[in-house]
Amino acid sequence: MKRLLALFPSVRAADRRLLREGRLSGPMPWVLAIMLFLTTLAAAGGLALSQAAREIGGDLANRATVQIVQADAAARERQAAATLEVLRRDPAVTSADRVGAAEMATLLEPWLGAQGTDDLPLPVLIDVGLARADAVPALAAGLRTVAPDAGIDDHRAALAPVSRLIGTLRWLALAIVLLMVGATGFVVVLAAASALDTHRGTIDVLHLLGATDIQVARLFQRRIALDALFAGLIGLGAGVAVLALLGRQLAGLGSELVGSVSLPFWSGGVLVALPLATTLLAAATARWTVVRALGRLL
Amino acid sequence: MGSIVRFENVGLRYGSDGGSDGETLSDLNFALAPGAFYFLTGASGAGKTSLLRLLYLAQRPTRGVIQLFDEDVVTVPRERLPGFRRRIGVVFQDFRLIPYLSVYDNVALPLRVAGVEERDLDAPVREMLAWVGLASRSDALPATLSGGEQQRVAIARAVIGRPEILVADEPTGNVDPEMAGRLLHLFDALNRLGTTIVVATHDIHLLSRVSNAQTLRLEAGRLSDPTGALRYPPRTGA
Ligand SMILES: Nc1ncnc2c1ncn2[C@@H]1O[C@H](COP(=O)(O)OP(=O)(O)OP(=O)(O)O)[C@@H](O)[C@H]1O
Ligand SMILES: [Mg+2]
Numbered sequence: 001m002k003r004l005l006a007l008f009p010s011v012r013a014a015d016r017r018l019l020r021e022g023r024l025s026g027p028m029p030w031v032l033a034i035m036l037f038l039t040t041l042a043a044a045g046g047l048a049l050s051q052a053a054r055e056i057g058g059d060l061a062n063r064a065t066v067q068i069v070q071a072d073a074a075a076r077e078r079q080a081a082a083t084l085e086v087l088r089r090d091p092a093v094t095s096a097d098r099v100g101a102a103e104m105a106t107l108l109e110p111w112l113g114a115q116g117t118d119d120l121p122l123p124v125l126i127d128v129g130l131a132r133a134d135a136v137p138a139l140a141a142g143l144r145t146v147a148p149d150a151g152i153d154d155h156r157a158a159l160a161p162v163s164r165l166i167g168t169l170r171w172l173a174l175a176i177v178l179l180m181v182g183a184t185g186f187v188v189v190l191a192a193a194s195a196l197d198t199h200r201g202t203i204d205v206l207h208l209l210g211a212t213d214i215q216v217a218r219l220f221q222r223r224i225a226l227d228a229l230f231a232g233l234i235g236l237g238a239g240v241a242v243l244a245l246l247g248r249q250l251a252g253l254g255s256e257l258v259g260s261v262s263l264p265f266w267s268g269g270v271l272v273a274l275p276l277a278t279t280l281l282a283a284a285t286a287r288w289t290v291v292r293a294l295g296r297l298l
Numbered sequence: 299m300g301s302i303v304r305f306e307n308v309g310l311r312y313g314s315d316g317g318s319d320g321e322t323l324s325d326l327n328f329a330l331a332p333g334a335f336y337f338l339t340g341a342s343g344a345g346k347t348s349l350l351r352l353l354y355l356a357q358r359p360t361r362g363v364i365q366l367f368d369e370d371v372v373t374v375p376r377e378r379l380p381g382f383r384r385r386i387g388v389v390f391q392d393f394r395l396i397p398y399l400s401v402y403d404n405v406a407l408p409l410r411v412a413g414v415e416e417r418d419l420d421a422p423v424r425e426m427l428a429w430v431g432l433a434s435r436s437d438a439l440p441a442t443l444s445g446g447e448q449q450r451v452a453i454a455r456a457v458i459g460r461p462e463i464l465v466a467d468e469p470t471g472n473v474d475p476e477m478a479g480r481l482l483h484l485f486d487a488l489n490r491l492g493t494t495i496v497v498a499t500h501d502i503h504l505l506s507r508v509s510n511a512q513t514l515r516l517e518a519g520r521l522s523d524p525t526g527a528l529r530y531p532p533r534t535g536a
Contacts, residue, residue, distance in 0.1 A: 210384035211411045
């Protein structure tokens, strides 16, 4: 807090008295607090989506599954062996592991029940790790000759709609944050304009006593910045409280997919930066508004 | 230095696109000598306040040249104007005290604007308040003062920065004759210290109360020269 205050040109107590009203006068701080609250939620949403997108792009996109569907068990095993051999020779493949019988049984249990899958002609599944996500078409071509019944499933293709949705939501979150920044600017311009109106008489007198535009602007800049900082901290506090509650409830769902939604460790820094950025934005906007208005005086 | 203020062919017309009602001030040509004492008289509406507003840089003339301290203030860059304003003390016709500041803080304002340190400010402010007889009211708000007391605060604020020019618009309009005399005495004392004084008034009784004061007379926006103050450079007090 001390450090932050040091960002503002120091103003003596007497100067502060020049604009009589204290903290949190008028509706501006509360409007800013609400906007900061919403911005915090939008930013947190955007960050969580970015993290999800990274996970999809990283872990999941670099995996593929080879499936060999052949009723004749001998032919199936022959093709499986040949497929594994081809895959393990390919430099684009980092790992190729056949999904074992026990694991298959577990996977299928919800659909087939526990009464055994021994007599069913189950397909062979091979879990493939890839060095490059775009290696799948070449692998499919290579497998066609040795294992005609092998099909390769590209996770990336399967996840593409999800990726697209996440991408859109991310842009939306960013757009909301940017709109909020713009709206914050407008609110500050209005607040500065109304403060200028309220203090017209004082400003005229200061001006005629030889105060420079910057001297006058500083009075407003500091007051509006402090209002914005206070509002920002309220908005951030409320936003973080809501996020913590959401996090608890998401964890309570126990779902792996939803449970994996998380914020990267540095996102706390981004969220805390929001009120600080708002404060600086408010100070700069107030200064610009006041200097521009004073420029119209002789 | 010949003159501290010089007006050449100055005209002022309110309203940007020039109304049909002509100029409020026309063809002002005069020079004020440094250290002299001037009264500016004229009927109500003759343009006294308008002329003073040009002088204390609240208003730009529509035409003509205004020189202060030998510099043309009409064409000077805007960012240099505060420097000129700090050399001019003004008593506004309507006082313009800041309503939520105490008498003390109102009087201290010019020094604070000029960046005087708090510790160097108390003595001159107290001395000034004593001089205008308001030492005991330093914590009062302007609204709790009488009209005459407010006027004295305005005067204290105008002179505390030791301006080179003091411009006072009807500074005795709200006080009894005795207080008017005391205030004129204060201006006279300031004048003896070298400040050029311009006092606008329509109280012709004041004119005789300051020895060697010059009188400028405004009639419908034009200057006449009953005492020859403009034609003959006045003797400066010292
Ligand atoms: N801001 C303004 N806009 C338009 N007209 C103005 C403005 N200020 C003054 N006037 C006009 O200019 C004329 C001169 O006004 P000014 O205030 O200079 O007179 P004055 O001599 O000071 O009068 P008084 O003795 O009553 O104070 C008046 O007709 C007035 O209506
Ligand atoms: Mg007047």
